[in-house]
Amino acid sequence: MNFFPLAVSATSLVLFTTTLLLALHIGYSKDDLLHPLIITSVIFSFFLVIPGMYLLVTQQFRLTTTTPQTTLSQALFLSSLSFTVICVSFIKAPDIRIRSRFNRLISEVPPQHYILSGFFLLLLGLLPYYYYVTVNGGFVRMLLIDARLQFQVVPNTARYRVLSWGLVFGGYALMLGGSAVGELPRNQVVRRLIYIASLVVFAYTISFRERLLIGFVLGCLVIYFHENVYKIRGLTFISTGIVGFFLILAVPLFEYLTGNFSSLPVSEVIYTYRFEAFLILLQQVPESTSFYWGETFSTAVWFNYPGKSKPVGDILEKIVVGTDRENFAVSGTVLAEIYLNFGTAGLFIFSTVFGVIIKQVYKIKNTTGLTAGSYPVLLYILLVILPTAITWGTRVFVFTIGPVFITTVAALIIINKL
Template sequence: MSNIIQLFLLVSLLCLSILFLFRVWYYIRHQNDVFNPISLFALGTIYLYLVPGVYLYISDDFVWLTEVSKRDFLTASLVVFLFFALVVSSFLRLPKVKIRGINFNISRSDSRFLFFAGLLWIALGLTGYLLYVWLNGGFVRLLTVNRALFQTVPNTQRYKILAWVGLWGGLPLVVPSAHELYENIDGRQRRLFIYFVSILVLLVLVITFSFRGRLKAAYPMAYILLYLHYRIYKISFKQFGLIAALGAISIGGFTFIEYIIGGGNASLRLIINGLIYRVRFEPLVAVITEASIERPFQLGTTFINGGMWYDVGITPLGERIELIVTGEDLPGFTIGATVIAELYLNYGIVGVLLGAPIYGFLLKVIWSTLLESDNYIVKGIYPAMLFISLAIVPTSIGWVLRNFVMIVLPPIILTLAVRRVFSEDSSNSQLPS
């Protein structure tokens, strides 16, 4: 009888989740914007929780866990549903937030300074990338060994961080400022200019792909796609569905290639494992089952450690999740978790219930930033802000804080510097008529 009750509760949660998804669908149809933050959040929830959850319940095909009771599975599903429902409800019910503060009134004449500032930032990132790869064995080794084992020389992580700061932080400067410059260039120079910018963006894509990280590879592609949608060509619902399907297939293929490079054997099961991404839902089940029983709550310490680039004497979140899931700490190996698992690991169900509406509010603030501003720099930084804010779902709060500093903060600082220094210089240099 208890199994029937548990199955009934799971089916009820699934039906309620589908009802919330229909509510999100109605909202984005009304807004006529497929890249609304709440629609992307719902898509991530389907990919990370809904599909793996149904698959694991039917198949019991877990990656690490050997025995999972239906009760634990039900508890994890309930926590996921509460987080999803609270995020959606807070986002949809909150009115548009008025944004006040930093002034990004950048004139068109300043776009050339921002463009060159972005070029210098990308050049800085390219320098860090070349140093990191060269010191650790070169490009062939980078592309043929497991990415977790590539770094062999101590203290070279700083060059990798420099690469991300320069390449990713320069992209939100170069793309919008180049768009403004393109409008004022005529003839053959316009064609050469667009070729130059395209090669530059392609270089950022190639370098990012060379590290073979899913989320890292997704950033430049997502940025270009979002910028294209909001500034150049509005993507329709059908085109969005095609892009989402291609993205899921690409993730499966990415997992397949990674496994082959690591020396594994190719199989259809491997592709299925890539498409049904179980390695985020499974750790969540383990954390909810064991965190409050065998280990005390962490009370926010994972937020601090995850936001640092260096060791602060606190066990990283990935290693804590690894200990909970596998019972051991293997060198060079960690298990990622979602923000739901991190909130539960730190504060239990209270953390999930309080964190969800706060996250929904932050998504609303970011969305209002785009709606409230017509400035091209704000529209250029917005895709980076949106990607980072949504990346918290499959990662952690510390990861988001760290990457906000690397990706979003540099364009903001450089924009304010250009506006203050070069605009004042231009006004002071004007001669009286």
């Protein structure tokens, strides 16, 4: 019997557990159970480490029939080590101070202007959404089929969906940022407006049946509530996690009730697909498939151009499944994306840089005005990269929210100066 894979797996488990305890200690010491390192540990646990240990014990693979124990232990070790590097990088990273002039210009705009502008943009974003849904068959059809894969039937209408995402998500981000200034979070009118907007955006996102889109409004609202209204501690933390978990699982339940899933995916409680994609990637790259050396990052933008790479999900599907089916892709974590492009060395470089970035985002909440209020949105956009890909997070959130958010803030600053 080969004890080397077992020794590597045991080392991985010890390494991850030690780093997890360190992350929990940092969060508890700062009275912050929603500390970025704690959320990162939850993401790594759910998508990588727990699935890896489960497969190691049960050998019940879904995307492959047999996998060498050595490769399995390697994937588990790289996952644990990447998490450790992120935490160490976060702890050791120096603080970078936000320029005071930039902060002052933003803070000079009355926060109520951000809230009202955001609410207007949110409502405005519902118009292209309504048009997109109407021309593609209406809301009833959208709710009865798999909206992610089969809904769009009229060519070149995805632009209206993207425009709608930018206006709705950008407006919501402005509302959260503006309402976090000073005593506004305790203002009952402002708080009710935020809750109403959150309900609208939640209903909006759930119609697309994308769990990470639904997670945007839930995640941002919980972090906003935690930072500005009431610190989430103890039982509140546990109950919030349970409610959020079941809300996210409401998507496959809805698909089952509408007939798009043949059975309830109870197996998703231990979600092994993304870890298995990373596992198979370690077997195939670079032995059978060459590294992409950053080529897949060209898909971070929405528009097409000559020489643009296929989306990373399609590339993973070709490697993992062996075919590239229409309207289908294999989801991998950011570790799969980085390894596909730059190999093992790229994983450590990414983990180091990522730890530094989340440290700077975490420090933003100690600033003032809209900058501090933007912390929930910035943190969610950054952390959603971990279970998906840099290109997915950049395309869906950065290049949709960013232009609307920045343009509106710049316009409000100019108007305020007039």
